[in-house]
Amino acid sequence: MSDDTIRLVTVGRILRRRRRLLAVLVVVGALVGYGVSVLFPPRYTASASVLLPGQWEERELVTQVEIATSSSVVDRAGEELGWSGVSDSELRDRVSAETADGNVIKISGTAESPERAQRLSDEVAEQFVTFAARIASGSTDPDEAAGPEALREQVKRTNQRITDLANAADPGQTVESVQTRTELEKLRTTLQEAMQKLEEADPANNRAGLVVMGPAPRPTGEAPPTRPQLVGGGALLFFVLAVVGHLAAARVNRRLRFEPEVAAALRSALLGTVDVPGDRRAHRPKARGARA
Incomplete structure (x- = not known):
């Protein structure tokens, strides 16, 4: 060169x-x-916003972003959409999430048409909110009837049972019947107070109320490239x-180095070559005087 x-x-x-x-x-x-x-056909991207109420640290927001793009959320969204020809792994590649200002998570979905992109982002946002509520209630099984709602239902049935026992007691004014009804009322009051304290002390109640901020806007242009x-x-x-x-x-250095190249440049035939040793110096007579 x-x-x-x-x-x-x-x-x-x-x-x-x-x-x-x-x-x-x-x-x-x-x-x-x-x-x-x-x-590669054109793709369209739609984004849905999910609001996380309350105070959240940066690492907690990052965790929520990971949950929004996890297989537990995206796979269930794929089951609800029921798109043929789209595998779970491909669907996970089409979904992304990022944090925005004000404790907002933007969930983006990419599809072949604006309508499908909008449906994908909305469905993933809904599944994310549902899955986050299950995590806050201590259960990740969608078929398990546990959590605050199940506990409230159990308390309601217990109160009804206490009422039935109080009505079944001796309606008279005997000492035993009065004591029985009094104990049942104390049990009802204690149960209600315990339930109220449990709801107030549960930190998940302030963080389970994730809200989808409306449907995703339908994209008007293609996603790059x-x-x-x-x-x-x-x-x-x-x-x-x-x-x-x-x-x-x-x-590139264009100096000719080989015999055929030199002959072609001179447009003449090659007659012979002369080997010149490179390690011997030419013999020169030693000169004397000022001219040397």
């Missing part, structure tokens, strides 16, 4: 002399980009490669 610095004059000379070739390569690059856009971007990128890539190739060829 030559050590000469490549100047703008060299680039301009290449552009002038090779403009036809460069134009052809630009067209070829544009066609290649168009072919890539045909192989779009077809014009691929066409322009292919044309620019081929143009840059062509210029770099010409500059590399211009910097």
Whole structure:
């Protein structure tokens, strides 16, 4: 390679002399980009916002983002959508989530059409809210009837049972019946107070109320890279490669090194070669005086 610095004059000379070739390569690059856009159909991305009320630390928000894109959420969303030809792994690749200002998580879904992208993001947001509520209640099984609602239902049935026992007691004013009804009322009061204290002391109650902030807006444009971007990128890539190739060829040292190359440059036949030793110095007579 030559050590000469490549100047703008060299680039301009290449552009002038090779403009036809460069134009052809630009067209070829544009066609290649168009072919890539045909192989990969356009995609659309819609985003749904989920509000997390209360005070949240940064690491907790990051955890919620991981939960929103987990297989437990995305796979259940895929079951609800029932799209044929879309596997669970492909669906997970189409879903992403990120945190925004104000304890908001934006869940984005990418699909082949604006309608499917909107449905995907909305369904994942709904499943995320449901799954977060199950985690806050201490259960991740969707079929398990546990949690605050089940506990309230159990308390309701217990209160009804206490009422039935109080009515079944001796309606008279005997000492035993009065004591029985009194104990049952104390039990009812104690149960209600315990339930109230449990709800007040449970920190999950302040964090389970995730809210989906409305349906995702339907996208109006394609997600990058779009077809014009691929066409322009292919044309620019081929143009840059062509210029770099010409500059590399211009910097190559063109000194002839082999006998056939020398003969071809001189347009004559090769008559013979002479071996010159490279480790011996030419013998020179020793001179004397000022001239030496």
